[in-house]
Amino acid sequence: MPFDSTKPSLISTLVRHYDELVDRVRRRFGDRGFAREVVHDVCVQLLEKREKEGVHTPLALLHKISHDQAVSRYRSERRRQAWVVAMPELPEAACQAPLPAQQYEAAREFERLAQAIAGLPSRCQIVFVMHKIHELPQAEVAARMGISLKTVEKHLRLGLAACRAVLAETERAQ
Incomplete structure (x- = not known):
C-alpha cells in the first residue's frame, strides 16, 4: 500500500x-x-x-x-x-578483615603453636597432626599408625596440653 x-x-x-x-x-x-x-x-x-x-x-x-x-x-x-535495600547508615568498615596488628599477632601465635607441635615427640606429633589438622577420625589414625585407640587419645591429650600452655603463655604476655 x-x-x-x-x-x-x-x-x-x-x-x-x-x-x-x-x-x-x-x-x-x-x-x-x-x-x-x-x-x-x-x-x-x-x-x-x-x-x-x-x-x-x-x-x-x-x-x-x-x-x-x-x-x-x-x-x-x-x-x-x-530490590534496593535502604540502609539508615553505612557500616563502619567495608569488610571485616582483621587489622594489620591483629594479623601480625595471629601470625605470631600460629608460629608459637607450630613450634609447640614441632616440639612434641615424633609419634605424638604425627597423631596430633593427622587428627587435628587433617581431621582424620581417631579410629583411622589408630589403624594407620598401628596403635591402640587409647594411645591415640593419650597423644592427643599431650598435644592439646602443649598448645594450651603456649596460648596461656601468650595471654600472660599481653
Missing part, C-alpha cells in the same frame, strides 16, 4: 499532540518527568519500527501505546525499587 500523504502518520500525530499525550500520562501516573520519558520512548519506538498501515485513528493508537509503555515502565521501576 503506497504512502498516502492525506492520512496523518503516527510520528506527525505524536508531534502535533505531544503535550496532550504527556498530560494524559501525567494525570494517570502523577509525574511530568515520567510522562515525558514515556512519550519520548514511544517516539523512539515509532522511529525504530516500520510505520503501521491502515491506522484509522492514529491519536487513539498513540494513547494506547503511551499508556502501555507507561504501565510497563512503572512496573519495571517498582520491581527495581523493591
Whole structure:
C-alpha cells in the first residue's frame, strides 16, 4: 500500500499532540518527568519500527501505546525499587578483615603453636597432626599408625596440653 500523504502518520500525530499525550500520562501516573520519558520512548519506538498501515485513528493508537509503555515502565521501576535495600547508615568498615596488628599477632601465635607441635615427640606429633589438622577420625589414625585407640587419645591429650600452655603463655604476655 503506497504512502498516502492525506492520512496523518503516527510520528506527525505524536508531534502535533505531544503535550496532550504527556498530560494524559501525567494525570494517570502523577509525574511530568515520567510522562515525558514515556512519550519520548514511544517516539523512539515509532522511529525504530516500520510505520503501521491502515491506522484509522492514529491519536487513539498513540494513547494506547503511551499508556502501555507507561504501565510497563512503572512496573519495571517498582520491581527495581523493591530490590534496593535502604540502609539508615553505612557500616563502619567495608569488610571485616582483621587489622594489620591483629594479623601480625595471629601470625605470631600460629608460629608459637607450630613450634609447640614441632616440639612434641615424633609419634605424638604425627597423631596430633593427622587428627587435628587433617581431621582424620581417631579410629583411622589408630589403624594407620598401628596403635591402640587409647594411645591415640593419650597423644592427643599431650598435644592439646602443649598448645594450651603456649596460648596461656601468650595471654600472660599481653
